[in-house]
Amino acid sequence: MPQLTSGHEITLLRNGEQFFPALISAIDASVDEVRLETYIFHFDRSGESVAHALVCAAQRGARVYLVMDGIGSPPVPPQWVQTFAQAGVSWQCFSPLGRLGLLVPVRWRRLHRKLCVVDGRVAFCGGINILDDRWDMHQGALESPRLDFAVQVKGPLVREIHQAMLQFWTRLQATKAIEHLAFEQARQTLKQGKVAVLPDAAAHKHDMGLRAAFLVRDNVRNRTRIERAYCKAIADAREEVLIANAYFLPGRKLRHALMHAAQRGVSVRLLLQGRYESFLQFHAYRPVYGKLLAAGVEIFEYKLGFLHAKVAVIDREWATVGSSNLDPLSLLLAREANVVVESRPFASQLRTELLHELQTHASPLVAQTHAQRPWTQRCLDHLAFAAVRCFLFLTENRY
Known part of the structure; x- marks a missing residue:
């Protein structure tokens, strides 16, 4: 069973109305690193706001890593591919379908988590995709926003979330290297992902027993x-x-x-x-x-x-x-x-x-x-x- 620890500050966020301003504010304040994972990254109004924040962070010199799912996310528009490349945003599409699509059982394993860590000081976790509240990938425009939640996390838990994201990124990089027969590069990549180089996140004094x-x-x-x-x-x-x-x-x-x-x-x-x-x-x-x-x-x-x-x-x-x-x-x-x-x-x-x-x-x-x-x-x-x-x-x- 999970070991619950103290010293955290956790804020409930409802819908994109609260989530996106908090996420973008954190990215805008980034100095060293931004990591973002999502099932859907849709370049609608909300998605472009997040993408713009990622680009600005990279242009300031922060390392920016983005992973989106190969089924959940539509293709990245060409202009954003170019913008990401020019700014230095590192991004990957997890497990694209390929020619055989879902006929290959391993393709059924999807990246469905929604996580973000900024500078090792604040993290986000929840069910909210990078997708406007009033837009559905299949239904189109929605009369009412979808009901969803996420949390903003500060304190020691951020380090655990960062470690999980770092390991996942390095495994993706190693898999790509293996596909290109770069075995030594893959070994070094996996080795680098074993330990996250992060400052210790300070415990929050007023967590009220959380x-x-x-x-x-x-x-x-x-x-x-x-x-x-x-x-x-x-x-x-x-x-x-x-x-x-x-x-x-x-x-x-x-x-x-x-x-x-x-x-x-x-x-x-x-x-x-x-x-x-x-x-x-x-x-x-x-x-x-x-x-x-x-x-x-x-x-x-x-x-x-x-x-x-x-x-x-x-x-x-x-x-x-x-x-x-x-x-x-x-x-x-x-x-x-x-x-x-x-x-x-x-x-x-x-x-x-x-x-x-x-x-x-x-x-x-x-x-x-x-x-x-x-x-x-x-x-x-x-x-x-x-x-x-x-x-x-x-x-x-x-x-």
């Missing part, structure tokens, strides 16, 4: 850290479990943890995506709702706009904010990152935000209504669910 941990999920040592953290916190819950998650298809262990919590009298409420985004997203998740509802779990579907949050609050003290959905893609294949916070003030703030959305912009899912949905919809649900099971079989993962 403790935190940084969790990553990858396909090497940290395959189940985020899922196990959820299961442990839910198993320990005494009063309340409140989860908001965009793509929710939990595995057996997590489903049982939620059902057992509800059956022992814990209030378990889930705020889930209520709008159609894709066939699998809308249909594959619904077959698991029946058992959860029967066990006493309350499910609410968000209706105002698109839900993109991946957060939770348990017993008004334990909270997590990050990039990890509770579905097979996030918990079995993608690179994810969450921050876990143990703090009543922080948890209460996030809980207030979630309860407001749940009570004003969501509709409860009634067990009887769910069971009596049209047979055509039930057929589509089970067809989509079977497709996910087939996908899991191909990946040779138990879930």
Whole structure:
């Protein structure tokens, strides 16, 4: 289980409206280094503002490193390729599809985490992509901003986040060197990435008892850290479990943890995506709702706009904010990152935000209504669910 440590200052950021000004302000104040990872980097108004801040940082002499996912991000516009090159911004596209696309199973492993570290003094982690709140890659312009969260982190935890990003960058560089048969260069690159050269981040004196941990999920040592953290916190819950998650298809262990919590009298409420985004997203998740509802779990579907949050609050003290959905893609294949916070003030703030959305912009899912949905919809649900099971079989993962 994650070791929670003290001495951190963690600020909750809601939506791009709060996230982008904080991120750009930190980059604008950079002196030595900026590292940014994201699933989607879209060169819309918000994306260009971040890109401009990165370019200015590089022109001032800061080292700037950017990684974006090869599926999530559209191609970088040619003018920005040139601008990055002229400014000295180092950027990579993680695992481009190539000619065979998703027919190659290794391509299913995506970079889904959203992280940034500036000068080793401030970090960002959450679910917010470099994408305008009112724009969707598939739906176009949105009437309402998507609901999402991130955190700004100061203190010792920044060093852990920086180390994870440094290791990932050096592995990408080493992989590129190996592809070009530069084995000695690859060995030296990996060696350089083992130790982050950073000043010790000072602990904040007024953290009011806040403790935190940084969790990553990858396909090497940290395959189940985020899922196990959820299961442990839910198993320990005494009063309340409140989860908001965009793509929710939990595995057996997590489903049982939620059902057992509800059956022992814990209030378990889930705020889930209520709008159609894709066939699998809308249909594959619904077959698991029946058992959860029967066990006493309350499910609410968000209706105002698109839900993109991946957060939770348990017993008004334990909270997590990050990039990890509770579905097979996030918990079995993608690179994810969450921050876990143990703090009543922080948890209460996030809980207030979630309860407001749940009570004003969501509709409860009634067990009887769910069971009596049209047979055509039930057929589509089970067809989509079977497709996910087939996908899991191909990946040779138990879930």
